[in-house]
Amino acid sequence: MMTLLDRIKSHSTRLTGADQRLVSALLENAAEAAFLSSARLAERASVHEAATTRLAQKLGFKGYPELRSQLQRELVESQDAAERMRRSVAKVEHGDFLLDLIDSEIAALEHLRLAVSQDSINRAADMIVDAKRIFLFGQGHAQSITQFLRRRLDRFGMTTIVLEGRGRDIAERVVGMQQGDLVLALAFRKQPASYAPLVEHCHAQGAKAVLVTDLAGTMMQPAVDLVLAAPRGRSGSEFQTPTVPFAIVNAILLTIAGRHQTRVMGALERLSGLFDEFD
Secondary structure: OOOOOHHHHHHHOOHHHHHHHHHHHHHHHHHOOOOOOOHHHHHHHHHOOOHHHHHHHHHHOOHHHHHHHHHHHHHHHOOHHHHHHHHHOOOOOOHHHHHHHHHHHHHHHHHHHHHOOOOHHHHHHHHHHOOEEEEEEOOHHHHHHHHHHHHHHHHHHOOEEOOOOOOHHHHHHHHHOOOOOEEEEEEEEOOOOOOOHHHHHHHHHOOOOEEOOHHHHHHHOOOEEEEEEEEOOOOOOOOOOHHHHHHHHHHHHHHHHHHHHHHHHHHHHHHHHHHHHHH
């Protein structure tokens, strides 16, 4: 199967000035471009939005969404952990790892601004508040964020159930899932083994599901009710920061507090009284 770069090279003589500006916008920062809509990409390249469709079709795709999916697949396939770290270390000059990390974190957060809207955060916050129970699913590196989220939601007076361990352990915890519940999943780099049966069970019970993810999330199946996806680095082939998903989770928590102040502040005040009693 031809890569996106192979397609671009094979059609290089047919590319117009607008095409070339779009290609530059796509390849300069592929991890960010993989999340851009056709309108956003066209704006970045200073061309008409219709030019994105013409370029995609010229390269053999049905349209821009198919081209973007190809870019997403290639980025995910390039995410070998050892190779990512080698690339990240090799490009740092004079051993300035801290400064490079700060620059990369700032860049990742700037990309987050483009990838996830406040409207999506509002929707996630409201879904959490409306849920009877929140089932939190995260494995590997996502576990630390899941535990952080569980503690904050518990303090807000919400009922949380953490889904951890092997498939059978998760099955035991979701057997009582029902309509009105919510699955909040965090998954990065590749689809966890338990993800598909969890989402399928969630849908079968009439519950809802939200996914916080990165490039890989755009290809995870089955689909969920809401996806909050943002790149976790300057490219899919370098160090992948946990700052971005933490920022998404913190934004959800702050939005819950801002949009549902009476409920949240009441729970926190009760918790403060309980602290005094239990201490």
